[in-house]
Amino acid sequence: MTNAIEMRAVEKSFGNVRIIQDLNLTVAKGERHAIIGPNGAGKSTTFNLISGHITPTSGEIDLNGERISGLRPFEINRRGLSRSFQVTNVFAKMTVWENIRCAVLWATGHRYAFWKNVDSLPEVRRRTAEILEDIHLTHRRDVPAGLLTYAEQRELEIGITIAGGASVIMLDEPTAGMSNTETDRAVALIRRLTEGRTLVIVEHDMSVVFGLADRISVLVYGNIIASGTPEEIRGNPKVKEAYLGEEEH
Amino acid sequence: MTELTSRAPTPSDAAPARNIGFYATWAAFILVVVLLPLIFRSGGSHTTFSLIGIAAIFALSYNILLGQTGLLSFGHAVYYGLGGFLAVHGMNAIAAHGLPVPLPFVPLIGGFAGLVFAVVIGWVSTQRAGTVFAMISLGIGELVASSSLILRSFFGGEAGITTNRTDLPALFGWNFGPQIQVYYLIGFWLIISAIAMYALTRTPLGRMCNAVRDNPERVQFIGYDPHVVRYLSFCFAGFFAGIAGALAAINFEIANAAYLGAVQSGIVLFATFIGGVSYFFGPILGAVVVTMLQLELSDVTTVWQLYFGIIFIGIVMYAPGGIASLLMMHRPLIRAGTLPMILPAYLVAIVPTILFACGVILTIEILAAYSQGNAASSTIRLFRIPFEAANPMTWLAAAVLTIGGFLVARMTWRGVTAAWDRAMMAARERGYHA
Ligand SMILES: Nc1ncnc2c1ncn2[C@@H]1O[C@H](COP(=O)(O)OP(=O)(O)OP(=O)(O)O)[C@@H](O)[C@H]1O
Ligand SMILES: [Mg+2]
Numbered sequence: 001m002t003n004a005i006e007m008r009a010v011e012k013s014f015g016n017v018r019i020i021q022d023l024n025l026t027v028a029k030g031e032r033h034a035i036i037g038p039n040g041a042g043k044s045t046t047f048n049l050i051s052g053h054i055t056p057t058s059g060e061i062d063l064n065g066e067r068i069s070g071l072r073p074f075e076i077n078r079r080g081l082s083r084s085f086q087v088t089n090v091f092a093k094m095t096v097w098e099n100i101r102c103a104v105l106w107a108t109g110h111r112y113a114f115w116k117n118v119d120s121l122p123e124v125r126r127r128t129a130e131i132l133e134d135i136h137l138t139h140r141r142d143v144p145a146g147l148l149t150y151a152e153q154r155e156l157e158i159g160i161t162i163a164g165g166a167s168v169i170m171l172d173e174p175t176a177g178m179s180n181t182e183t184d185r186a187v188a189l190i191r192r193l194t195e196g197r198t199l200v201i202v203e204h205d206m207s208v209v210f211g212l213a214d215r216i217s218v219l220v221y222g223n224i225i226a227s228g229t230p231e232e233i234r235g236n237p238k239v240k241e242a243y244l245g246e247e248e249h
Numbered sequence: 250m251t252e253l254t255s256r257a258p259t260p261s262d263a264a265p266a267r268n269i270g271f272y273a274t275w276a277a278f279i280l281v282v283v284l285l286p287l288i289f290r291s292g293g294s295h296t297t298f299s300l301i302g303i304a305a306i307f308a309l310s311y312n313i314l315l316g317q318t319g320l321l322s323f324g325h326a327v328y329y330g331l332g333g334f335l336a337v338h339g340m341n342a343i344a345a346h347g348l349p350v351p352l353p354f355v356p357l358i359g360g361f362a363g364l365v366f367a368v369v370i371g372w373v374s375t376q377r378a379g380t381v382f383a384m385i386s387l388g389i390g391e392l393v394a395s396s397s398l399i400l401r402s403f404f405g406g407e408a409g410i411t412t413n414r415t416d417l418p419a420l421f422g423w424n425f426g427p428q429i430q431v432y433y434l435i436g437f438w439l440i441i442s443a444i445a446m447y448a449l450t451r452t453p454l455g456r457m458c459n460a461v462r463d464n465p466e467r468v469q470f471i472g473y474d475p476h477v478v479r480y481l482s483f484c485f486a487g488f489f490a491g492i493a494g495a496l497a498a499i500n501f502e503i504a505n506a507a508y509l510g511a512v513q514s515g516i517v518l519f520a521t522f523i524g525g526v527s528y529f530f531g532p533i534l535g536a537v538v539v540t541m542l543q544l545e546l547s548d549v550t551t552v553w554q555l556y557f558g559i560i561f562i563g564i565v566m567y568a569p570g571g572i573a574s575l576l577m578m579h580r581p582l583i584r585a586g587t588l589p590m591i592l593p594a595y596l597v598a599i600v601p602t603i604l605f606a607c608g609v610i611l612t613i614e615i616l617a618a619y620s621q622g623n624a625a626s627s628t629i630r631l632f633r634i635p636f637e638a639a640n641p642m643t644w645l646a647a648a649v650l651t652i653g654g655f656l657v658a659r660m661t662w663r664g665v666t667a668a669w670d671r672a673m674m675a676a677r678e679r680g681y682h683a
Contacts, residue, residue, distance in 0.1 A: 073469035106472030114454040
């Protein structure tokens with residue numbers, strides 16, 4: 001069986017600073033994979049590399065066995081990978097409903113259509129309403145996204161990411177800045193919405209990571225120093241030293 | 250509270266059911282277009298309405314770029330002008346070869362001309378948004394405007410190319426000689442174009458134009474290429490600009506270099522912005538205001554462009570949403586019935602504001618008279634009251650009106666703000682939000 005994501009010997013330099021070095025990462029299909037690591041380790045950069053936001057200096061990235069390194073973000077998205085952003089990245093002046101609907105349009109095959117009325121596409125409307133229910137924002141559907149509370153914006157961010165029905169979902173710190181109850185709710189949401197899909201998640205909250213992930217990769221200075229089940233990671237001395245150890249001080 | 254709950258939609262009724270108000274607005278718009286020349290019957294007003302109609306189509310096409318897609322173009326007149334030139338050549342060819350094409354179809358020639366040039370030019374210029382797009386549009390505008398003076402056989406040099414619209418086959422007995430027939434031709438295309446451009450905003454492409462305007466980066470991660478979205482938007486804008494240009498060519502029976510120059514590109518930006526980019530009908534209001542100003546101001550003052558600039562700066566600074574936003578701000582108050590709470594404050598404020606405006610006008614006209622060296626002999630007429638530009642009493646009046654008017658107006662506008670807050674609060678209590 002092919003893997004959902006495979007990164008081989010990926011390097012990325014900005015100027016002459018090498019941020020990602022010899023990065024190898026494998027995410028199996030259907031797996032919930034967490035990437036952890038200290039601030040500035042290169043987690044978001046890894047997301048940017050996989051999603052096509054930036055291109056690797058060298059190395060290869062495959063999605064479902066198909067080469068995607070060098071493709072544009074929308075080409076990668078159309079092949080079934082969708083990501084969220086660490087800093088909320090929504091359509092601020094458009095309503096919540098419109099935000100989700102835009103994220104549904106390509107996946108429902110309407111592309112750049114200028115001969116269809118967007119309000120009379122039942123499939124689009126049904127899916128948009130479903131996603132809004134899923135992310136508990138139905139009651140806020142007519143509010144411009146920029147006016148939502150922070151936690152609501154984070155939920156919308158997740159909604160936009162999953163709306164297209166991508167098979168591989170990547171979430172960059174979805175619960176950052178949330179209160180404990182909000183985090184619990186968001187984690188339950190993520191668990192439910194990514195059922196049957198592949199999930200890659202960057203998360204600083206260790207209880208979230210160990211509760212949610214099937215496998216964990218630890219990224220330090222742009223390199224994966226360990227990859228394994230939560231138990232393996234917990235017992236790994238290198239990880240303890242480089243990362244978990246710091247947390248416990 | 251009942252208002253609130255009854256307004257909260259459930260997912261099942263998620264389709265925004267078009268309400269009566271929506272259709273009533275469009276019906277009223279069509280009615281105005283049809284009835285206006287029957288109410289104002291002078292030839293002069295028919296000419297004015299014709300110009301407004303052309304400007305409205307042009308400004309609406311510009312807003313496909315500016316308001317819908319967030320593209321600031323300094324060269325939109327290129328597509329208007331090329332549409333106009335192709336229409337003139339088309340009309341001359343139709344007349345020369347006796348082709349069976351009546352005048353009302355000629356705007357399509359202009360539209361397709363605008364479309365073809367947008368298709369060719371747009372692919373490169375829409376690669377990027379923002380400053381890059383603006384600069385490229387400026388460059389292409391200069392390029393086309395200057396080549397219009399070089400390629401004389403096509404553009405006719407300084408004089409332009411003339412045509413005669415009555416040489417085309419008549420339609421239902423209309424030969425489009427009289428201005429009113431031309432007006433109805435323009436009105437017909439205004440209604441068709443406005444409906445088409447509105448419909449465009451309600452399509453998947455139209456919605457993605459808004460998304461690209463708001464956040465081109467994120468659009469890429471939901472499957473769309475923002476370049477393609479901008480490009481398609483640009484092509485539609487070119488098409489409707491071409492229709493407007495063709496209508497101008499029909500109206501004036503000439504196309505010349507001014508059609509595609511920077512001034513024309515500037516005026517459409519003015520009109521669209523003054524009218525308001527964030528509402529579909531905004532540019533129509535802008536077209537009305539700017540066309541009227543162009544026609545009326547140039548009759549009463551030599552420095553009319555100065556007033557143009559002042560109005561534009563005033564809108565940019567104090568009402569960046571344009572006239573449309575100023576009007577639509579009042580919608581929740583009207584719905585909640587709290588509008589009467591602010592009307593007295595408006596009435597109080599309007600008096601010193603007008604006096605202040607008069608002071609500014611007097612000052613400008615005095616300075617204009619002196620700078621043109623004819624102050625001694627010039628009389629400024631303001632609301633039919635004559636003022637001698639060289640008379641110190643006039644200077645005093647100007648100073649008092651400007652300074653006094655400003656101070657009092659500022660106070661009364663504070664009153665308006667306070668009244669506004671109270672009215673808005675009351676509207677919220679009744680469940681109506683902005
Ligand atoms: N476009 C860029 N140009 C230059 N340096 C960059 C760029 N993007 C990221 N970096 C650098 O790369 C390093 C890794 O950044 P990245 O955002 O991937 O870290 P991270 O692991 O996501 O951290 P955090 O936990 O704070 O989100 C940082 O030192 C950052 O400054
Ligand atoms: Mg990060």
